[in-house]
Amino acid sequence: MSLTNAQRQKLLLFPVYVALTAAGIFTLIPFAWLVCAAFKTNADIFAFNFLPLGDGFLGVDWGRLTLLNFFRLFRELGIGVALTNSIFLAATSALLATFCCSLAGYALAKFRFAGRGLVMSLVLAALVVPGSLLLAPGYKLLYDLGLLNSFAGLILPGLTPAFGVFLFRQAMVNAVPATLIESARIDGAGEFRIYFTIVLPLVRPMIGAYLMITFLGTWNNFIGPQIVLQDPQSFPLSVAINQLRGLYGTDYGLIMSGTLVSIAPVLALFLLLQKEFIAGLTSGAVKG
Amino acid sequence: MSAPASASAPAAPLAVRRYRAEPAWVPWVFLAPFLLTFGVFLIWPLVQSVVLACQQTFGPKSTAWVGFANFSFLLHDPLFWKAVRNTALFAAGSVFLQLPVSLGLALLLNRPGLRGRTIFRLIFFAPSLVGLVFVGLLFSLIFAPRTGLVNTVLNDFFPAFDPEFPWLQVYVMPALILAALWLYAGFNMVYFLAALQGVPEELMEAAALDGAGAWHRFRHIVLPEILPVGTFVVLMSLLGSLQLFELPYILLNGPGADNRGLTIVMYLYDNGFVTGDLGYASAVGWVLALVMGSFAFAQRWFNKRQEES
Numbered sequence: 001m002s003l004t005n006a007q008r009q010k011l012l013l014f015p016v017y018v019a020l021t022a023a024g025i026f027t028l029i030p031f032a033w034l035v036c037a038a039f040k041t042n043a044d045i046f047a048f049n050f051l052p053l054g055d056g057f058l059g060v061d062w063g064r065l066t067l068l069n070f071f072r073l074f075r076e077l078g079i080g081v082a083l084t085n086s087i088f089l090a091a092t093s094a095l096l097a098t099f100c101c102s103l104a105g106y107a108l109a110k111f112r113f114a115g116r117g118l119v120m121s122l123v124l125a126a127l128v129v130p131g132s133l134l135l136a137p138g139y140k141l142l143y144d145l146g147l148l149n150s151f152a153g154l155i156l157p158g159l160t161p162a163f164g165v166f167l168f169r170q171a172m173v174n175a176v177p178a179t180l181i182e183s184a185r186i187d188g189a190g191e192f193r194i195y196f197t198i199v200l201p202l203v204r205p206m207i208g209a210y211l212m213i214t215f216l217g218t219w220n221n222f223i224g225p226q227i228v229l230q231d232p233q234s235f236p237l238s239v240a241i242n243q244l245r246g247l248y249g250t251d252y253g254l255i256m257s258g259t260l261v262s263i264a265p266v267l268a269l270f271l272l273l274q275k276e277f278i279a280g281l282t283s284g285a286v287k288g
Numbered sequence: 289m290s291a292p293a294s295a296s297a298p299a300a301p302l303a304v305r306r307y308r309a310e311p312a313w314v315p316w317v318f319l320a321p322f323l324l325t326f327g328v329f330l331i332w333p334l335v336q337s338v339v340l341a342c343q344q345t346f347g348p349k350s351t352a353w354v355g356f357a358n359f360s361f362l363l364h365d366p367l368f369w370k371a372v373r374n375t376a377l378f379a380a381g382s383v384f385l386q387l388p389v390s391l392g393l394a395l396l397l398n399r400p401g402l403r404g405r406t407i408f409r410l411i412f413f414a415p416s417l418v419g420l421v422f423v424g425l426l427f428s429l430i431f432a433p434r435t436g437l438v439n440t441v442l443n444d445f446f447p448a449f450d451p452e453f454p455w456l457q458v459y460v461m462p463a464l465i466l467a468a469l470w471l472y473a474g475f476n477m478v479y480f481l482a483a484l485q486g487v488p489e490e491l492m493e494a495a496a497l498d499g500a501g502a503w504h505r506f507r508h509i510v511l512p513e514i515l516p517v518g519t520f521v522v523l524m525s526l527l528g529s530l531q532l533f534e535l536p537y538i539l540l541n542g543p544g545a546d547n548r549g550l551t552i553v554m555y556l557y558d559n560g561f562v563t564g565d566l567g568y569a570s571a572v573g574w575v576l577a578l579v580m581g582s583f584a585f586a587q588r589w590f591n592k593r594q595e596e597s
Contacts, residue, residue: 009401016396023393024411030470031414033437034426046435049444100321107318111310119319126330128584132531132553133577136560136569137333137340143348157329160322191314220419222534227561238421242538245425252429259425263418270417274410282482 038257039065045252069257079258081233082240086219086262089236093155094215098207100160105168106199110176123169126162139227149230158218164210167280171206172199209280212273219266237262341574343567351567358571368572370547371555374461378551379529381465382472383522389473390521394480395506400489409481412474420471424538427467431455456540460548464536471535472528476521483517484510516591523587527580533557552576 036050044052044064054061073079108120138157139148147153176199184194200207222238229235235243241258248254270277341358343351362368393412397405415423430437433452443451455463487510495505511518533553536544543550543558552572560569 013399013401016399016402020393020396020408024408027411027415027470027474029437030426030430033430037429049437049440100325103318104322107315111315111318113312113315116315119323122326123322126326128581129330129334130527130531130573130577130580132533132556133337133570133573134330134333135556136566136573137336138329139561140336140340140348140566141329141333157325159325159329162322162326165322185310191310195318216417220421222419222421222538223557238419241425242421245428245541252432252435255425256429259422263422266417267414270414274413278409278413278478282479 034256034260037252038069038260039067040253041066041068042251042253045256069253070261072254073258073261077244077254079237079240079244079261082235082237083261085234086236086238087265089151089154089225090215090218092151093158093218094211096155096159097161097164097214098210101164101210102168102200102203102207103195104160104165105170105172106176106195108165108169109172110178110181110199120169123162123165127166135223135227142228148228149234150228151234153228154218154221154224158214161214164214167210168203168206171203175202175206205276206280208273208276212269212277213280215269216266337570337573340567340570345565345567347564348566354567358568359575362568362571362575367547367550368552368555371550371552374548375530375532375551377461378464378468378532379526381461382468382525382529385465386469386472387476387521387525389469390476391480391518393473393477394484397477397481398484409474409478412477414474415471416475418471420534421538423467423471424535427463427470428456428539428541431463457545460536460540460544464539464549467535467539472525476525479517479521480514483514487513515594519587519591523584526583530576530580530583 032050036048037045040048040052041064051060052064053059054064056062104123108116108123142148142153142157145153147156180198181194184198189197219236220238221236222242225236225239229239232240232243237258241255241262244258245255340351342353342355344354344358345351396402397408418426429435431439433439433454436455438455439449439451439453442449442453491509492505495509500508531553532551536549536551537554537557540549543554553576556569556572556576559572560566
């Protein structure tokens with residue numbers, strides 16, 4: 001009865017916190033299970049749901065945790081090669097795609113020229129072509145070009161995704177003032193210099209977001225490398241870990257540690273870039 | 289780069305020194321990577337896929353012309369229809385379970401005065417960073433008999449529960465939908481949250497003062513505001529669901545018991561890359577593209593009608 005407005009507000013928020021916390025716990029449980037399993041022997045994975053219980057700090061027997069799974073992954077199974085392949089493929093694709101998409105987006109946003117409307121409709125048309133339609137003819141094309149079983153066969157088709165061109169075009173239309181470009185031209189700056197020193201710094205948030213989007217997409221891509229690559233030494237983590245499952249299917253500790261090695265780097269990268277990433281994701285949909 | 293000769297020419301009086309128009313080649317140079325990859329890796333394969341769809345192939349090397357036989361075989365193959373049914377079930381699960389959860393989370397997070405919004409958003413979004421392959425592996429062990437998390441927990445609470453219960457053989461589709469819910473709920477939530485932040489707060493307060501209940505405010509203020517983003521998210525999850533492949537392929541280690549996890553793209557993959565008939569796979573691809581195109585068309589039509597009314 002005698003509650004102030006602020007107190008009422010707080011009381012009303014209480015069930016919201018309860019619901020959000022419950023949902024948060026459900027979201028985190030698979031991660032927690034994965035991390036715990038990666039550091040346990042297979043016997044302990046069977047014996048304990050999460051951490052092995054014992055007399056140690058917080059009632060956990062910390063001494064039973066082991067790095068054995070990781071030693072086996074890197075020493076015996078050479079997963080380091082797959083990790084390197086994943087880093088190389090994802091970093092190269094992300095840098096090249098960001099560069100090429102920002103160039104094309106800049107041309108469409110800030111230049112007036114005959115044929116601009118046509119190119120813009122090509123971009124929009126490319127957006128709606130489903131990737132699975134291109135699987136079979138794309139494979140045949142890579143075969144004809146001699147690009148099967150090479151990293152180039154994975155990187156080149158994703159050099160300039162229409163989605164990226166579209167995102168950069170949208171970002172640059174408003175973020176880059178035409179007068180700035182014009183005065184740079186009057187001062188005698190070359191076109192590439194204008195692009196690198198004036199245009200790119202103005203869309204830095206979009207660059208961060210798109211680097212992250214393409215890095216993540218390449219890192220998590222399975223069907224591409226599964227189809228294109230044949231030599232196990234060139235497999236990225238996604239394909240290599242699945243092969244591991246085929247060979248050591250019941251060795252849960254090994255598979256979970258391999259999965260942890262595969263997702264920890266992108267989670268860390270996301271923590272660094274999360275603000276730009278989420279802003280970039282929604283920019284196309286909300287204020288397009 | 290190219291120093292402008294005319295701008296620095298002493299003869300040009302200052303008053304008429306206008307800005308130098310960029311050379312006409314500049315935009316085309318900037319567009320070159322896009323146009324090249326567009327032509328080589330999109331247009332050319334698209335043209336090829338029309339030809340391929342009328343051929344039977346044995347790997348990329350040997351082909352035989354079969355006309356429309358691929359399509360008529362496809363439409364009479366019970367396995368294809370099974371894949372269509374599974375894919376449709378999954379898409380329905382995505383739209384009717386996942387999206388309400390996403391919207392609910394977004395509405396909760398959007399409550400004024402809420403603390404810890406950033407950390408909650410971070411937690412809910414985190415699963416969508418995990419690739420489908422890794423989600424498939426993770427959940428294949430979570431649902432595993434005997435050692436899987438689901439069975440051990442159920443067995444702890446209900447000792448009568450059989451710890452060997454094979455979830456992934458009995459409840460294929462629910463397991464898939466649950467894994468996808470974990471993966472995508474936070475991803476779609478981000479879109480809904482961004483849309484909700486565009487709902488004018490004064491309007492909500494005014495409506496509340498006028499005595500409009502929570503449901504009425506949602507129905508008449510919030511819903512119309514977020515509808516465009518809503519239909520966008522529905523379309524995205526429909527199109528994504530129709531192309532479902534990696535999650536069931538990894539989670540079930542193939543099409544699953546009795547092909548109950550077979551999807552359209554898995555059917556395409558098996559025919560194209562396991563059997564080696566790229567022609568038949570192209571035909572499947574075209575049928576799928578047609579279905580996806582009609583959904584995209586329907587969304588545009590719906591949005592246009594909304595704008596007019």
